[in-house]
Amino acid sequence: MPLTRSQAELLAREGMAALRNGNAATAYDKLLLLQGGAPGIPAPWFLIAQAAQALGRDEEADAALVKFLAVEPRHLAALLTMAALKVRRGDDRAAQSFYRTALNVAAQPGATVPPMLVPMLRAGETFLAEVASRFTEHLDQILVGTRGATGKHSARTQQALDLMAGRTELYLQQPSMFYFPGLAQRAFFEREEFAWVAAMEASTAAICAELDRVLATDDGFAPYVQSTPDRPAPANPLLDDPSWSAFQLWQAGTPVEPNASLCPQTMAALASAPIPVIAGRSPMAIFSRLKPGTHIRPHHGMLNTRLICHLPLIAPDGCGLRVGAETRHWKTGEMLIFDDSFEHEAWNRGQETRVVLLFEIWRPELTPDERAALTDIFEAIDTYQGAAVDTG
Helix, strand or coil, X not given: CCCCHHHHHHHHHHXXXXXXXXXXXXXXXXXXXXXXXXXXXXXXXXXHHHHHHHCCCHHHHHHHHHHHHHHCCCCHHHHHHXXXXXXXXXXXXXXXHXXXXXXHHHCCCXXXXXHHHHHHHXXXXXXXXXXXXXXXXXXXXXXXXXXCCXXXXXHHHHHHHHHHHXXXXXXXXXXXCECCCCCCCCCEECHXXXXXXXXXXXXXXXXXXXXXXXXXXXXXXXXXXXCCCCCCCCCCCCXXXXXXXXXXXXXXXXXXXXXXXXXXXXXXXXXXXXXXXXXXXXXXXXXXXXXXXXXXXXXXXXXXXXXXXXXXXXXXXXXXXXXXXXXXXXECCECEEECCCCCEEEEECCCCCEEEEEEEEECCCCCHHHHHHXXXXXXXXXXXXXXXXXXX
């Protein structure tokens, strides 16, 4: 005989009271009588699951939670209860799925997490971290014999494994002004990939000699990020700060005098690189000086159609450059080449000043026709609104 609404309400109250008092057996017996529901009262599957779980009846608890989550798929307490149940039953893959869903629900804007569920969320985070660690160890053990003659995976294979294991973050090109599609998502390029690099590196001593003469007078360096009276000041903590400064050799497509004439060997070395020639914009080349204790905060460059080149001239310990997920350190005379449309930052935590010769080159993947088209595009942009200024 079907239950009346009043009978169902009484059983529900008695069942919940028994649960609160720790009498799981009585709660289970009473709540189970409601599995068929009653007029206006759905079956209390979540309460049934809680009682069953307290009695160690995991299979019945699992079945009840499945029915409840079919109706309430984003119910935080039920998701966490199911996740803990899956852990207890040894189903780690299912537990991961329920914990991730629960954490996503809790992180939604406006979500309110009852205090009693916070320890369960923290337990989920701990579980996911432990599972990820075990999974990584499993992969490392299984794949140890698949790394080839070098004993290492290729850089791309290792990056894919690190991303999957959560050992690194995914960074992508995010230029602040202009995005060209279809270019490789690479933070760093290797110096051996460019035929012109060896000759420029061979000129390091001559370039350093010219830099020494410049530094002896300390004239010509100006803050890299500068305020201008006709523009809002950029929100950069190094605004008008000589801690990060530039000695301009090429600026907006024009040699800067007398600086260029003071550095003829440097100007000659720059002529060998595939530097864009764009009216009012490029070539650009500077001696970039970073004083001790200076941090260039994370930021994105304006374009992904170029690469930034650093020829280190003074490279003390304690200095570094992070581009995307990878950090490298400058070595005197060894070119660093990177895509500055990735998030990047630099620092000098040492005791001496760092100086690099900084300039830009075309992305090597761009065809001659694409370079010509981009030159026309950038010149057209600048004739309309003026050249964009890199504010770091």
